[in-house]
Amino acid sequence: MLRIGIDCTILGRDRLKFLLKKRQGELNIPDEDLYYAKLKNSPEELSYLVEEIVVPETWFFRDNQPFEYLKSYITNQKLGQSLKFLSIPCSTGEEPYSIAMTVLETGLPVQTFSIEAIDISSKAIHKAITGIYGQNSFRGDFKYQQYFHPVVQGHQLLPEVRKMVSFRQGNIMNRANFPQAHYDVIFCRNLLIYLDTKVARQLMEHLTKTLKVGGLLFVGSAETIHVPQEFFESLNKPFTFAYQKLQPQQKSVKAQTLPVIQKTIASLSVDQKNLIKTDSSKKNESDLIRARKLANLGKLDESILLAQKYLKEFFLSIEAHILLGELYQASSNSSKAEESFLKALYLDPNNVEALNYLLLLKEQKGDPKEVKILKKRLERLKQTQKTS
Numbered sequence: 001m002l003r004i005g006i007d008c009t010i011l012g013r014d015r016l017k018f019l020l021k022k023r024q025g026e027l028n029i030p031d032e033d034l035y036y037a038k039l040k041n042s043p044e045e046l047s048y049l050v051e052e053i054v055v056p057e058t059w060f061f062r063d064n065q066p067f068e069y070l071k072s073y074i075t076n077q078k079l080g081q082s083l084k085f086l087s088i089p090c091s092t093g094e095e096p097y098s099i100a101m102t103v104l105e106t107g108l109p110v111q112t113f114s115i116e117a118i119d120i121s122s123k124a125i126h127k128a129i130t131g132i133y134g135q136n137s138f139r140g141d142f143k144y145q146q147y148f149h150p151v152v153q154g155h156q157l158l159p160e161v162r163k164m165v166s167f168r169q170g171n172i173m174n175r176a177n178f179p180q181a182h183y184d185v186i187f188c189r190n191l192l193i194y195l196d197t198k199v200a201r202q203l204m205e206h207l208t209k210t211l212k213v214g215g216l217l218f219v220g221s222a223e224t225i226h227v228p229q230e231f232f233e234s235l236n237k238p239f240t241f242a243y244q245k246l247q248p249q250q251k252s253v254k255a256q257t258l259p260v261i262q263k264t265i266a267s268l269s270v271d272q273k274n275l276i277k278t279d280s281s282k283k284n285e286s287d288l289i290r291a292r293k294l295a296n297l298g299k300l301d302e303s304i305l306l307a308q309k310y311l312k313e314f315f316l317s318i319e320a321h322i323l324l325g326e327l328y329q330a331s332s333n334s335s336k337a338e339e340s341f342l343k344a345l346y347l348d349p350n351n352v353e354a355l356n357y358l359l360l361l362k363e364q365k366g367d368p369k370e371v372k373i374l375k376k377r378l379e380r381l382k383q384t385q386k387t388s
């Protein structure tokens with residue numbers, strides 16, 4: 001595992017080996033130990049390698065729904081109330097600028113909002129500050145052209161939007177970047193998927209501390225497994241992947257059990273519902289909840305065993321199939337993960353979480369045909385959600 005926290009098994013050991021060999025060749029240091037010694041002692045070399053490794057993929061209003069929800073959240077705040085946002089990692093700035101444009105769309109005075117944005121890549125931060133973007137940053141139905149003006153290299157954000165975001169280069173693993181109970185809203189999307197489970201847990205601990213009680217945390221669609229259930233409650237808004245931080249001790253065992261059972265029951269037939277009902281009355285804290293807690297502690301093997309045990313009893317639990325899929329995925333067992341997500345989809349063909357996980361798996365596998373089909377399915381679901 002690298003000092004930046006990225007899991008080599010997810011990044012691909014071969015890709016890492018390739019990058020290291022390439023760099024050794026460029027520097028003419030064929031001896032691996034010599035190169036590692038250089039890497040250990042030279043921050044410049046480490047940051048060079050980081051630039052090669054990181055995945056800066058991002059675009060404006062990525063996923064859309066989180067920003068739609070954010071707009072209503074901001075509008076519903078008390079008039080004049082100040083809000084502090086953090087976008088980490090922010091990559092080349094599309095995410096924090098989307099937050100800025102969302103704030104502007106509310107028509108509220110911008111002085112009451114502060115938006116901080118952090119990324120490990122100096123190149124990405126430099127591009128973000130310049131605010132010039134090409135076609136790749138605008139995907140789907142982009143509705144905010146009024147905040148840009150054309151320049152030779154593409155489109156540049158207007159100065160009034162750029163000055164709403166303060167960017168800095170920083171490592172998410174550095175605790176100094178996390179003042180206590182400071183932010184009202186944190187976007188931490190599409191990094192956790194690349195992290196080693198233990199590192200993801202540490203990072204979530206920092207982020208939990210830095211968020212105010214009642215504050216919101218947004219994660220990526222395939223990252224919900226990393227959100228510590230004992231500190232957060234899902235907002236249950238489709239496609240937002242947003243969580244609210246609870247008061248300490250606020251979440252009772254009942255409250256933890258309910259969303260799981262409710263979500264499962266909602267998608268079942270009457271006969272199936274009768275079967276499931278026995279589950280909720282039987283146990284105060286189900287094996288499923290304990291499995292999730294163990295997963296949050298990084299105890300993947302124990303968690304897998306418990307989830308499997310739970311499924312023997314309650315095979316129709318969509319939640320459990322998804323959890324098991326997430327666990328297999330975190331243990332780099334992609335074929336078992338796929339099997340579990342497919343079982344969840346068999347029970348609920350419109351399950352957004354399972355579809356997103358499957359999409360991620362297919363993207364990682366490099367299966368463009370399946371990726372296209374899954375994206376279409378998700379897009380159709382989004383349209384149905386919008387019109388209903």
Ligand SMILES: C[S@@+](CC[C@H](N)C(=O)[O-])C[C@H]1O[C@@H](n2cnc3c(N)ncnc32)[C@H](O)[C@@H]1O
Pocket residue numbers: 004005006054055056057058059062088089090091092095118119120121124170171172173188189190191
């Ligand atoms: C896929 S982008 C996600 C950007 C944005 N949050 C989004 O969802 O569109 C991942 C970013 O994580 C950054 N990153 C990777 N490791 C990091 C670390 N240890 N600290 C801060 N940023 C990191 C990379 O530089 C890259 O820009």
